[in-house]
Amino acid sequence: MHLDHSHDGPSAVSADAHRPDGTRRALRVGLGGPVGSGKTATVAALCRALRDRLSIAVVTNDIYTREDAEFLLRNAVLPPERIQAVETGACPHTAIRDDISANLEAVEDLEDAVGPLDLILVESGGDNLTATFSKGLVDAQIFVIDVAGGDDIPRKGGPGVTTADLLVVNKTDLAPYVGSDLERMARDAKEQRGELPVVFTSLTGQDGVAPVADWIRARLADWAA
Numbered sequence: 487m488h489l490d491h492s493h494d495g496p497s498a499v500s501a502d503a504h505r506p507d508g509t510r511r512a513l514r515v516g517l518g519g520p521v522g523s524g525k526t527a528t529v530a531a532l533c534r535a536l537r538d539r540l541s542i543a544v545v546t547n548d549i550y551t552r553e554d555a556e557f558l559l560r561n562a563v564l565p566p567e568r569i570q571a572v573e574t575g576a577c578p579h580t581a582i583r584d585d586i587s588a589n590l591e592a593v594e595d596l597e598d599a600v601g602p603l604d605l606i607l608v609e610s611g612g613d614n615l616t617a618t619f620s621k622g623l624v625d626a627q628i629f630v631i632d633v634a635g636g637d638d639i640p641r642k643g644g645p646g647v648t649t650a651d652l653l654v655v656n657k658t659d660l661a662p663y664v665g666s667d668l669e670r671m672a673r674d675a676k677e678q679r680g681e682l683p684v685v686f687t688s689l690t691g692q693d694g695v696a697p698v699a700d701w702i703r704a705r706l707a708d709w710a711a
C-alpha cells in the first residue's frame with residue numbers, strides 16, 4: 487500500500503487543454519471511492535443522462551478483471567468502442583496516481599479513435615479513503631461513498647472525502663435500513679470540506695444521478711470557457 491502522496495505523475499498532457507492538432511481535448515473526470523459504493527452505477531447513469539447532448543467515453547480500472555467495463559457494455563450505456571478497460575494489478579490507486587501511463591494511454595487512444603470527445607469518465611478500482619487521482623490524469627475528481635458503508639465516513643475524512651472536487655454520498659435509499667443519519671453525514675462532510683460541494687444520490691430512483699450530471703455540466707461550461 488502506497489502512502490506517499492507526493493507523486494503527482496507527469497502533467498504535460500493534462501496541463502495542456504489542447505491536442506496536438508489544436509482541437510480542445512475532452513474534460514477528464516475521475517471517479518474514485520471505496521469498493522462497491524456505486525462508482526460504476528454512477529458512470530452508467532451519467533452516460534445515460536448526458537450521452538444525447540455530449541460525446542462521451544469511459545475508462546474503467548479493475549484490479550484483475552474487466553468487470554466494470556463489461557457491466558457498462560452489457561447495459562449498452564455507450565457504444566463498445568467508447569469504453570476501455572485498464573487492468574491495474576494489485577494496487578488500484580497506483581494506476582490513477584503514481585504510474586498513470588496506462589490510463590493516459592487509454593484516454594488518448596479513445597480521443598484518437600472516437601474523438602472529438604467532450605467528456606472522458608475515468609473510474610478507479612474500488613479502494614479505500616486515501617485514493618485520489620493524479621492531476622496529470624484528470625481535471626476534476628468525484629469521490630463516491632455510500633450510506634451503507636457507515637455514516638461516520640465523512641467524519642473520518644481522508645483525502646478523498648476532504649479534497650475531491652465533488653463528494654457523492656450514494657444509496658440514500660438504504661439509509662433507513664442501515665440506520666445511517668444523512669443529516670449527520672451532511673454536517674460532517676461540510677466540516678471536512680468547507681465550501682467544496684456534496685450531493686446525496688440514490689441511483690435506484692428515476693433521474694437519481696441528476697445532481698452529479700448538473701455538476702458535470704457546470705464543469706464542462708467552465709472547461710469550454
Ligand SMILES: Nc1nc2c(ncn2[C@@H]2O[C@H](COP(=O)(O)OP(=O)(O)OP(=O)(O)O)[C@@H](O)[C@H]2O)c(=O)[nH]1
Binds near residue numbers: 523689
Ligand atoms: N440500493 C442501492 N444500490 C445501489 C445504488 N447504487 C449502486 N447500487 C448497487 O451497489 C452495488 C455496487 O455498485 P457498483 O456501481 O458496482 O459499485 P462500484 O463502486 O463501481 O464497485 P467497485 O468497482 O467494485 O469498487 C451494485 O449492486 C449496485 O446495483 C443506490 O443508489 N442504491
Ligand SMILES: [Mg+2]
Binds near residue numbers: 609
Ligand atoms: Mg465499479
